Every structure is written in C-alpha cells, then in structure tokens.
Amino acid sequence: MSAPTVRDATAGDLPAVAAIYTHYVVRTTMTFNTEVRTPREWIERFERDILDGPYHLLVAELEGVVRGYVETQRFRPKPAYARSLELSVYVDPEARGTGAGGALYGELFRRLEDTSYHRAYSIIALPNEASVRFHERWGFVHRGTLTEAGYKFGQYLDVAYYERAL
Numbered sequence: 511m512s513a514p515t516v517r518d519a520t521a522g523d524l525p526a527v528a529a530i531y532t533h534y535v536v537r538t539t540m541t542f543n544t545e546v547r548t549p550r551e552w553i554e555r556f557e558r559d560i561l562d563g564p565y566h567l568l569v570a571e572l573e574g575v576v577r578g579y580v581e582t583q584r585f586r587p588k589p590a591y592a593r594s595l596e597l598s599v600y601v602d603p604e605a606r607g608t609g610a611g612g613a614l615y616g617e618l619f620r621r622l623e624d625t626s627y628h629r630a631y632s633i634i635a636l637p638n639e640a641s642v643r644f645h646e647r648w649g650f651v652h653r654g655t656l657t658e659a660g661y662k663f664g665q666y667l668d669v670a671y672y673e674r675a676l
C-alpha cells in the first residue's frame with residue numbers, strides 16, 4: 511500500500527469524515543460525544559470554522575480514499591485561549607497503524623509553524639494506549655488526568671490532558 515497523502519478537506523469530503531467519526535461516537539468511549547453530528551452541523555461548522563475561520567480540517571487519503579482526518583478548534587472559548595488549539599484526530603478503524611495519523615500530524619504541525627498558535631492540546635479519554643503512544647511520539651507531554659470526568663456506556667471514564675508546544 512502506498513503512503514498516505516494529506517490535503518485540505520473540501521465540503522465533498524464531509525460524508526467520509528462524518529462516517530469515520532460516527533464509528534467512534536457510536537461504538538467507543540474514545541470520544542465523549544454520544545450523539546452524531548448531523549450533515550447540516552458538519553457543513554455549518556466547516557463553513558464557519560474552516561473556510562471562513564482560522565481552524566483546520568485535513569484529510570488523509572490511502573489509495574485515493576479518505577481514511578482519516580484531523581481538525582483543530584479553539585481549546586476553550588474565552589478570549590485568552592485564542593493561541594491554544596485542541597486537536598481531534600481519527601483514522602478509519604481498518605486503516606489504523608498505516609501511518610495516516612502520523613501523516614496528518616506531520617502536515618498539521620508544518621502548517622502551525624510560524625503562526626501565532628502557541629500550544630496544542632489533545633484530550634484523551636482513557637484507556638487509549640494507541641492514542642497515548644501516538645501523542646507521546648509526536649512530542650506531547652502528559653499534563654494531568656481528570657478522574658471519572660466522563661460517563662458513557664454505563665461507566666465513568668478518566669480523561670488525560672496532553673500538551674505540545676508549537
């Protein structure tokens with residue numbers, strides 16, 4: 511299989527991106543979302559935050575098929591957080607471990623060089639060994655874990671905060 515390629519998402523990619531995320535919402539505790547985003551919500555968010563806003567949505571393709579994505583958003587709403595980004599990265603379960611996640615982070619961090627963004631955060635619902643290893647490999651540092659902050663599928667879940675200087 512050839513190496514993943516990464517590019518900016520277009521509106522036409524949103525159904526594929528939504529399908530990847532929906533799997534993790536519906537089947538796993540890796541995201542604390544419990545309801546899928548509607549197609550309208552995906553489009554509104556894309557137009558407002560990516561096309562007309564300062565944030566990113568990159569997709570990774572393998573053999574011409576979108577198999578993963580990374581999106582950025584403001585870490586927290588208050589104005590002083592404007593230079594801190596929260597990242598969300600998801601790879602199709604069948605394409606995990608093929609380098610798609612790494613290709614997405616490589617391109618994203620290249621783009622964030624020489625910008626005013628100062629910190630990137632990834633908030634990892636535990637347990638998620640693959641994501642913890644992945645983020646450590648990309649230079650993220652564990653800054654703390656909140657215990658039982660989430661509740662999904664009948665269980666309390668811890669959440670770990672990982673930080674990377676940009």
Ligand SMILES: CC(C)(COP(=O)(O)OP(=O)(O)OC[C@H]1O[C@@H](n2cnc3c(N)ncnc32)[C@H](O)[C@@H]1OP(=O)(O)O)[C@@H](O)C(=O)NCCC(=O)NCCS
Nearest residue numbers: 599600601606607608609610611612634640641643644647
């Ligand atoms: C975490 C995730 C984005 C990583 O993307 P990926 O394409 O699978 O990872 P890559 O193939 O680019 O691997 C890069 C590095 O991540 C680490 N890694 C990836 N999968 C791993 C696993 N199952 N176990 C341990 N380390 C793993 C390794 O350090 C790997 O480097 P190596 O291959 O040189 O050992 C992907 O596995 C995924 O989508 N997971 C489910 C959703 C999720 O947890 N998203 C993050 C929410 S915080």
